[in-house]
Amino acid sequence: xxxxxxxxxxxxLAGAGLYVAYRAKLIPDPFHREPAxxxxxxxxxxxxxxxxxxxxxxxxxxxxxxxxRLLAVENHKLELVEYSPQNxxxxxxxxxxxxxxxxxxxxxxxxxRFQPGIFLVFSGESVGLDxxxxxxxxKAERVAVxxxxxxxxxARQLLPEATIVPASSAQELEGWLQGKAxxxxxxxxxxxxxxxxxxxxxxxxxxxxxxxxxxxxxxxxFAENAQKQEYTSRRDTLVASLRSWNGLIGYxxxxxxxxxxxxxxxxxxxxxxxxxxxxxxxxxTPARGREAxxxxxxxxxxxQTLELLVLSGVSNLTGPDWESAVEAPAFLEPSWTLDVAAxxxxxxxxxVSPSAxxxxxxxxxxxxxxxxxxxxxxxxxxxxxxxxxxxxxKGGTRDASIQTPALSQKxxxxxxxGQLVVHxxxxxxxxxxxxxxxxxxxxxxxxxxFYYGVQDRVIAVNVQGKEIWGLDIQGTPLGAGAVIxxxxxxxxxxxxxxxxxxxxxxxxxxxxxQTFDNPPASGPVVGNLEVGFAxxxxxxxxxARAFTLENGANLWTHxxxxxxxxxxxxxxxxxxxxxxxxxxxxxxxxxxxxEWKAQLGSALAAPPTLTRSGVLVPSKDTYLYMxxxxxxxxxxxTRLSQPLSEPAVVMGSQIVQPDESGKVHTLAADGSLTSTxxxxxxxxxxxxxxxxxxxxxDSAGEYRVFRNP
Numbered sequence: 001x002x003x004x005x006x007x008x009x010x011x012x013l014a015g016a017g018l019y020v021a022y023r024a025k026l027i028p029d030p031f032h033r034e035p036a037x038x039x040x041x042x043x044x045x046x047x048x049x050x051x052x053x054x055x056x057x058x059x060x061x062x063x064x065x066x067x068x069r070l071l072a073v074e075n076h077k078l079e080l081v082e083y084s085p086q087n088x089x090x091x092x093x094x095x096x097x098x099x100x101x102x103x104x105x106x107x108x109x110x111x112x113r114f115q116p117g118i119f120l121v122f123s124g125e126s127v128g129l130d131x132x133x134x135x136x137x138x139k140a141e142r143v144a145v146x147x148x149x150x151x152x153x154x155a156r157q158l159l160p161e162a163t164i165v166p167a168s169s170a171q172e173l174e175g176w177l178q179g180k181a182x183x184x185x186x187x188x189x190x191x192x193x194x195x196x197x198x199x200x201x202x203x204x205x206x207x208x209x210x211x212x213x214x215x216x217x218x219x220x221x222f223a224e225n226a227q228k229q230e231y232t233s234r235r236d237t238l239v240a241s242l243r244s245w246n247g248l249i250g251y252x253x254x255x256x257x258x259x260x261x262x263x264x265x266x267x268x269x270x271x272x273x274x275x276x277x278x279x280x281x282x283x284x285t286p287a288r289g290r291e292a293x294x295x296x297x298x299x300x301x302x303x304q305t306l307e308l309l310v311l312s313g314v315s316n317l318t319g320p321d322w323e324s325a326v327e328a329p330a331f332l333e334p335s336w337t338l339d340v341a342a343x344x345x346x347x348x349x350x351x352v353s354p355s356a357x358x359x360x361x362x363x364x365x366x367x368x369x370x371x372x373x374x375x376x377x378x379x380x381x382x383x384x385x386x387x388x389x390x391x392x393x394k395g396g397t398r399d400a401s402i403q404t405p406a407l408s409q410k411x412x413x414x415x416x417x418g419q420l421v422v423h424x425x426x427x428x429x430x431x432x433x434x435x436x437x438x439x440x441x442x443x444x445x446x447x448x449x450f451y452y453g454v455q456d457r458v459i460a461v462n463v464q465g466k467e468i469w470g471l472d473i474q475g476t477p478l479g480a481g482a483v484i485x486x487x488x489x490x491x492x493x494x495x496x497x498x499x500x501x502x503x504x505x506x507x508x509x510x511x512x513x514q515t516f517d518n519p520p521a522s523g524p525v526v527g528n529l530e531v532g533f534a535x536x537x538x539x540x541x542x543x544a545r546a547f548t549l550e551n552g553a554n555l556w557t558h559x560x561x562x563x564x565x566x567x568x569x570x571x572x573x574x575x576x577x578x579x580x581x582x583x584x585x586x587x588x589x590x591x592x593x594x595e596w597k598a599q600l601g602s603a604l605a606a607p608p609t610l611t612r613s614g615v616l617v618p619s620k621d622t623y624l625y626m627x628x629x630x631x632x633x634x635x636x637x638t639r640l641s642q643p644l645s646e647p648a649v650v651m652g653s654q655i656v657q658p659d660e661s662g663k664v665h666t667l668a669a670d671g672s673l674t675s676t677x678x679x680x681x682x683x684x685x686x687x688x689x690x691x692x693x694x695x696x697x698d699s700a701g702e703y704r705v706f707r708n709p
Contacts, residue, residue, distance in 0.1 A: 049233035050077040051241070054088050056102040056150040058214050059190070059281045060123050064101070065266040067244050076237040085147050085166075092116040095221030098234060105153025107215045108305045111325060112317035117217040119326050121289030122296070123245075125211035129280035132158045133177075133200035134184035140203065144173045144185040154212050155186045156312040158204045190277035191270070211282070215293065218328070226329045235331060242286045242332070246530060249285045285530040287573070287590060290328075297326050333630070374484055374533050375571025375650075376525045377609045382689040383652040384666060385708050388677045392693070393705040395430055397421050405697050406443035406450050407690040407705075411463040413450045414703045415439045422450070422465040425693075425705070431465040440476050441490065441523060446483035446505050447690065453477025453490055458501075460508065471508040475499060479523025479567060484533065487511065487549060491520035491537050498539055500524060502552060512552035516545060521563050527570030527589055527610075534589055536570050538563065544575065546592060556592035560585065569647070571610040574629065578604045584617055584627060598632035600625060605645040611669075616655065618644030624657050626671055636671035646686040651694075658684035662698060679704065 055061040061080070068078045081097060085106075091097045093116035100107070100116075101123055110116055130151060134140045140162055145152045147166035155164050165182055167173035170192050177185045177200070189197055206212045218238075226235050248259065260274055267274040284292060296302065302322040310317055399416035406413045411424040417438040423430035441453040449468060451460050455476055460468040475492035483505055492499040500514040518541040525536050526549060533549035542563040546555040560577065569576045574595070575587040582600040587593065602621040609616040614635050617625040620643040626635045642661035649656045654674075655667040662680035664687070667673055683699040695705045 050079045051099070051234045051237040052079050052081050052097050053099045053101070054081045054083045054091075054097050055100075056083050056106065056214070057146060057148040057188070057191070058101070058103065058124075058150070059126075059129065059272075059277050059283070060101045060214055062263055062266050062270060062272055062277070063245065063248060063283070065270070066248065066263050067241055069266075070244055071237065071240055074240060076240050077233070078237055078241065083148055083150075085150065089114050089116045092217065092219050093221075095219050098219050098222050099238070100217045101214055102150045102217070103153065104213045104215050105157075105305065105309065106150040107217050108302060109153065109309055109314055109317065110217075111320050112306050112309070115220070115320050115325075117220045118223045118328055119293060119297075120216045120218050120328055120332065121286055122213045122284055122292045123216050123289055124281055124283040125213045126206040127208045127211050127280060127282050128206055129189055129277065130154060130186060130212060131189055131197050131205035132184060132186050132203045133197050134203050135177075135180065136201040138180075138183045140184035142182040142184070144176050144182040146170055146173050146186075146188070149188060151186050151188075151212075153309065153312070154206070157308070158186070159184065160312060189280060190273045194273065206280075208282075213292070213296075216289070223329050226331055239332065246285050246287075249283045249531070287530055291591070293326060297322055374526050374528050375610055376527065376567075376569040376607070377647050377649045377686065378571060379649065379651045379689040381652070382692070382694065383654060383708070384656060384687075384694060384706075386666065386675045388664075388675075388679075389706055389709060391704040392707040393423055393425065393703075395421065395423055395703055397432075397701040397703070399701055403439060403697070404442045404685045405688060405695045405703055406445040407688050407693060407695050408445040408450065408463055409447050409691055412695050412703060412705050413443050413445070413461075413465075414697055415443055415452060416701060420461075420465060421703070422461070422463060423703075423705075424463055433465050441479045444483055444488075445690075446486075446488075449505070451483065451488055451505060458488075458490060458503065458508065460505065469508040471503065471510075473501070478520055484526050485549060489524045489526065489535060491522070491524050493519040498537070500535065500537055500547065500552070502535075502549070514547055514552050514554070516543070517541075518543065521565045522567040525568055525570045527575075528573075529589060530573075534570065536568055536575055536589070538568055538577070540565075544568070544577070544587065544592065546575075546589065558587055558592035558594070566604070567607045569608045569610050569615075572612055572629070574610055574615075576608040576610050576615045578606070578608045578617060580604055582619075584608060584615060584632065586615065586629070586632060596632035598627055600634075605643075607647045609648045609650060611650060613669075616648040616650075618646065618648055618657060620644065622659075624648060624655075624665075624667070624671070638667060638671045638673060640665050640673075641676070646684065649687045649689075651687070651689055656687050658686060658696065660684075664696070 053064060055064050064080060068080060071078050088100055089110035092100050093114045140159055142165050143155050143159055143162045144165050144167050145155050147168060152164050173185050174193055176182045187196060225231055263274060306317060306319060397414055397416045398419050403415050411422050414421045418435055420433040420435055421430050437454040439452050439454055443450050443452040449460050449462050456473055458471045458477055462468055473492060475494035477490040477492055488503040488505040490501045497517045498520045502511045504511055516539060518539040521538040521540045526533055534555060535547045535549050537545050540563050542560040544558045544560055548555060564577050564579050566578045570589055573589050575589050577585045580603055582602050582604055584598045586595045588595060602619045605620055606618040614629045615627040619625060622643055623637045623639050625637045628635045640659055641663055642659040644659055646658050653669055657665045660683050662678060662682050662684055664677050664679055665673060666675040680698040685697045687694050687696050692708045693705055697703045
């Protein structure tokens with residue numbers, strides 16, 4: 001009993017001592033616990049200039065390695081860091097890594113656990129690259145996946161009952177499979193041993209019908225602090241990366257051999273079968289990748305993917321806000337629609353002969369030819385000298401001219417209702433031909449010959465005005481948009497409705513044609529898509545249609561509220577339409593969706609012109625307006641001397657605008673007036689330019705050609 005009393009007394013003394021220590025704050029309150037630290041590290045602003053990118057062992061890693069080399073030429077710093085499956089998403093959440101590119105399943109799983117970042121774009125889709133192979137005589141109970149490739153979610157989808165075993169490398173995966181430690185493996189056919197798929201039974205794989213997308217995820221820390229000065233260099237590098245990515249992907253269709261030569265060095269270093277990779281993987285441009293991501297989000301597919309992950313046994317997942325997960329920072333918005341012509345061009349790396357030593361393998365690179373810009377009323381390589389020189393050529397026609405002239409490398413062509421005038425630059429007098437039928441289209445040139453349309457016929461003439469070929473057609477040709485990529489385009493009004501003809505300018509052969517129910521409202525116009533070119537035609541019912549220049553395939557049809565008989569303008573991923581009432585409508589060139597509508601409150605008689613930053617709209621109220629490409633708001637307006645009824649022309653960095661009084665105004669990109677030149681005393685056509693020359697006509701039938709000294 002005495003022993004028990006001693007123990008009780010000892011406990012009382014110990015408790016009293018602890019209480020005194022607690023009151024003296026020598027020890028913490030044992031009944032009050034601070035919350036456990038979050039598994040997501042607190043955001044820290046990282047002071048560095050280098051954009052740090054981690055890429056799972058997927059095809060994007062090859063492109064990013066090439067981009068790193070290309071961006072270094074522009075002094076952009078991009079570092080490819082090791083993709084560690086255990087830590088990469090925590091590092092992204094902490095801002096230690098800026099961008100992660102990984103298969104969709106891995107990104108959704110990480111978002112459900114840590115919410116580390118913002119989903120920017122789908123970068124590509126496996127359409128045959130990943131195959132699930134197995135021993136033909138065994139049940140696939142254990143499936144090996146390459147951990148750094150982040151394809152375990154795909155394996156769970158293909159074999160939901162199997163146990164997934166992550167291998168540290170492709171070699172380890174192949175060794176397990178050959179030694180029957182596993183019965184099946186998910187392989188990347190571009191990186192695994194050649195012929196491995198042929199030695200085993202292919203159970204399943206990705207395809208165009210069942211692709212596996214990869215997604216680009218931007219650190220949330222980066223997204224929330226992107227406007228701060230500490231992020232300026234990384235922000236610029238990120239935008240440049242998207243721009244260069246767009247340029248590289250553009251070569252898949254236009255110059256695949258150039259793309260292969262650009263990627264070959266990195267492909268060899270990574271042990272990738274380049275031909276197999278490009279055959280089994282579909283890379284997406286930023287614009288298409290952004291659209292695909294938003295479509296995925298709109299269909300509630302993120303939630304479905306998260307549910308599949310839970311069903312497959314992945315634990316500790318929550319349902320994040322997928323709306324906010326795809327809200328990209330505002331500074332990236334223009335990057336989704338970068339045109340191909342604006343992209344930096346890759347430098348292909350020539351192959352090194354086997355006998356070359358390591359020291360001599362650094363061979364010079366050859367710059368790729370720039371992609372051709374196609375934007376209505378644009379002459380990117382031309383300019384007007386100020387003040388204007390005296391005309392190199394000047395002449396007149398018998399009748400008044402209401403057509404824009406055409407310039408070749410050797411002559412100018414001017415047409416009236418009854419006469420065709422061709423004036424060579426090396427002759428004092430022009431060649432004049434009588435017309436049996438008035439032109440229904442302005443003449444155009446491909447630099448060699450001239451082309452125009454009359455009722456039921458399209459005609460080509462040389463610089464002497466002699467007919468080269470004539471194509472009989474049923475219908476009235478309307479204005480040719482351009483001669484581009486060795487293709488000549490005309491929209492026809494027929495008794496049945498409308499036709500769009502694509503001709504070979506060499507001999508007039510019809511390369512392709514399209515028909516539609518209603519007659520066209522004006523001629524076709526051509527502009528850059530992300531890859532290739534699009535032809536846009538408006539019809540008299542108010543339908544806008546887009547076709548591929550390559551083969552005439554229909555891209556989209558958009559119903560405008562009412563028809564417009566002013567030619568549209570295309571360029572920089574957009575279509576602009578003017579209405580005489582003062583309304584301006586902007587559509588997306590990629591999918592035909594309306595982006596905005598603006599009302600200027602002034603009569604319009606001229607087509608618009610698109611630039612990289614906005615829409616130029618000449619008005620009868622004497623103002624030239626620039627509307628913001630993003631919103632349609634007036635960015636600036638400049639008052640000129642007389643009403644404007646011809647489109648503005650962009651020549652290099654200059655805006656050239658004629659008015660109805662015979663003056664031509666030159667403006668800077670910000671709308672400031674730099675010069676006004678009186679050319680005539682009557683209406684002037686828009687300026688056309690080629691090879692350092694520019695020409696225009698007036699309503700009195702006079703034409704003038706000017707040349708830079």
